[in-house]
Amino acid sequence: MSSLNDIIKIDISPLELSDYVRSLNWQIEDAALADGLYVFNSPESKYFQIQFSTSSFDDTKEEERVFTAIQRLSEYYKKSAKTILDEAREVNDDIFSLRYYSENKKVNSMSFEEALDAIEATRQLLLSAGSSVVNPTLFHPKLNRTEPQELIKKARFRHTKEGSFVIKVSFPFESLHGNEKPFSRRALEKAGSASKIIENAIIKGETRDLFEQQKSSDSPEISYNFCEALTRLFDDERELSLDLNFEWSKTSTVYFPADSIRVKFPYSYKTRIEEVKETFTPNRQTISDSFVGTVDVLSGEIGYQNKRTGEITLALLVEGEIIKAKANLTPDQYDTAVEAHRTPGSYIQVKGVLKQRKRIYVIENIESFSLM
Amino acid sequence: MPLTTQNIESELSHAYLHAVCAASGMSCEVGGRHSDNTGIDARITFRGDLPHPYIRHTELYVQLKATKASPAEIDGKFSYFFQGMDRYNRWRTDDTSQQKILVVLFLPPNSSDWMVCSPEQLIMKKAAYWTSLYGAPESENSSGQTIYIPRNNILTPEGLRILVNNSVQNRILYEG
Numbered sequence A: 001m002s003s004l005n006d007i008i009k010i011d012i013s014p015l016e017l018s019d020y021v022r023s024l025n026w027q028i029e030d031a032a033l034a035d036g037l038y039v040f041n042s043p044e045s046k047y048f049q050i051q052f053s054t055s056s057f058d059d060t061k062e063e064e065r066v067f068t069a070i071q072r073l074s075e076y077y078k079k080s081a082k083t084i085l086d087e088a089r090e091v092n093d094d095i096f097s098l099r100y101y102s103e104n105k106k107v108n109s110m111s112f113e114e115a116l117d118a119i120e121a122t123r124q125l126l127l128s129a130g131s132s133v134v135n136p137t138l139f140h141p142k143l144n145r146t147e148p149q150e151l152i153k154k155a156r157f158r159h160t161k162e163g164s165f166v167i168k169v170s171f172p173f174e175s176l177h178g179n180e181k182p183f184s185r186r187a188l189e190k191a192g193s194a195s196k197i198i199e200n201a202i203i204k205g206e207t208r209d210l211f212e213q214q215k216s217s218d219s220p221e222i223s224y225n226f227c228e229a230l231t232r233l234f235d236d237e238r239e240l241s242l243d244l245n246f247e248w249s250k251t252s253t254v255y256f257p258a259d260s261i262r263v264k265f266p267y268s269y270k271t272r273i274e275e276v277k278e279t280f281t282p283n284r285q286t287i288s289d290s291f292v293g294t295v296d297v298l299s300g301e302i303g304y305q306n307k308r309t310g311e312i313t314l315a316l317l318v319e320g321e322i323i324k325a326k327a328n329l330t331p332d333q334y335d336t337a338v339e340a341h342r343t344p345g346s347y348i349q350v351k352g353v354l355k356q357r358k359r360i361y362v363i364e365n366i367e368s369f370s371l372m
Numbered sequence B: 001m002p003l004t005t006q007n008i009e010s011e012l013s014h015a016y017l018h019a020v021c022a023a024s025g026m027s028c029e030v031g032g033r034h035s036d037n038t039g040i041d042a043r044i045t046f047r048g049d050l051p052h053p054y055i056r057h058t059e060l061y062v063q064l065k066a067t068k069a070s071p072a073e074i075d076g077k078f079s080y081f082f083q084g085m086d087r088y089n090r091w092r093t094d095d096t097s098q099q100k101i102l103v104v105l106f107l108p109p110n111s112s113d114w115m116v117c118s119p120e121q122l123i124m125k126k127a128a129y130w131t132s133l134y135g136a137p138e139s140e141n142s143s144g145q146t147i148y149i150p151r152n153n154i155l156t157p158e159g160l161r162i163l164v165n166n167s168v169q170n171r172i173l174y175e176g
Helices: A014-023 A060-077 A081-089 A112-134 A146-154 A183-204 A207-215 A224-233 A267-280 A331-342 B005-023 B085-093 B157-167
Strands: A037-041 A049-053 A093-101 A165-172 A241-247 A261-265 A287-298 A308-318 A321-329 A348-356 A361-371 B027-030 B042-047 B057-067 B077-083 B099-106 B115-117 B122-124 B128-131 B144-150
Touching (some): A014 A037, A014 A060, A014 A081, A049 A060, A060 A081, A093 A112, A093 A183, A112 A165, A112 A183, A146 A165, A146 A183, A183 A207, A183 A224, A183 A241, A183 A267, A207 A267, A224 A267, A287 A331, A287 A361, A308 A331, A308 A348, A308 A361, A321 A331, A321 A348, A331 A348, A331 A361, B005 B027, B005 B042, B005 B099, B005 B128, B005 B157, B042 B157, B057 B157, B085 B144, B099 B144, B128 B144
Parallel strands (some): B057 B099
Antiparallel strands (some): A037 A049, A093 A241, A241 A261, A287 A308, A287 A348, A348 A361, B027 B042, B042 B057, B077 B144, B099 B128
16 A cells, blocks of 8 residues: 655645546546546546545545545556646646756756756746747847746746656646637747757757758747757756656647657757857847946966956846856956956946857957946 | 564454455455554455445455454444554544444464364464444543444455445444
């Protein structure tokens, strides 16, 4: 008898549990409804049933009945009661999950910093896909359109799974008018489709053709922003591979039948994805302006009169994005950079010309460099 | 290390229950006492046609006891001392959907009579009886309560089938 101790709390409604078993093709006994009960027969036999109240699970009697129902489902599907409950909670949601794995070791954790990066990259990935639904283009200068932002607000962060580190995000499936897909579904389909196109292109060795293919399309699936988000998902410290899964709410499959999408990105694919990203990099015009940012890396050397001078790397805020740019500083400017780098939370302002090189930006003709 | 006498009695009660369930076409699953504080030792599951318009899958939850003490019989009922007032009070007032019964195996006083095996037959002597505690009277006792189990409630394959049929129609009440 499986232990019920792994269920902490039944926090689903009778309707959600009913939706869940219906999505698995359990058949309802209509006669039980008059007695205030849901009674469902399993898909394979009318002699395997679950029974629970139609109204609520609040009192002890009904709580025990639903525990028994969960237990029977657990036995029937050979899954833990906790898994059954998780699935029932998500029955009306589309789920995007990102699993980190390694071929030769178990992954139970990742560094806090990497986790934060992965979550932020996931956010960018979803915003990019949502932006591409609204405006299919190869590059989104800003990811602040209303609908993609609303998409993020509706997203729920879910429990991860044991045995690997999984980021799981769900979106309630709310169909507006019968046969109209909600924005969240269209955005996730876009993200899944874009991921799949990139995966297939890498496998077939056709990544160099991707940009032209997408450019010639009336509705490109892939954007620079999406590619950048993908590269940021990788854990470089431990070189972990990625599984991306797009699963559709079970209750939606009646009206919108669709297969789930699974994409595998072994770590070895990262350089290919970066190459794809390169080809999608927009031709930013040279920008002459004042920029605000932080000092990331000091790479200067001792120069004339024993003063440090030379190259630094800045993280600049440009058009709503953080861009890494190198700059060559005079000794006085370098001192300011050292001060900024040493003081947590310090920002600098640099007036100059930002130019895009092959793999990096540089800021030249620096007129001023000061602490804010 | 060999089992204690109490362990042997307990195992024999499980064996009796399993045998009766199997003979009546029901499954019996042992519960883990360490994982469940309500004193449920086993779960009997029946799946099949029942005298009910839509229930075809039901369960009984069993607490198992065994004793080699000869019970007193009064008015066709065996007396048995139920230990633990907390559990007595919980079970006598428990109206949750899980129907619970107490099964007591009355063993012969002499352990050599408990089981006889030969190439021709396997014999366990004497029998187990069941009762529900739901609706049993309140008690002022502190350590336990004497309950009365009808002699008619002998746990046989046919008796178990009748019990299960009745359980899907009505709450099983204490008859002591």
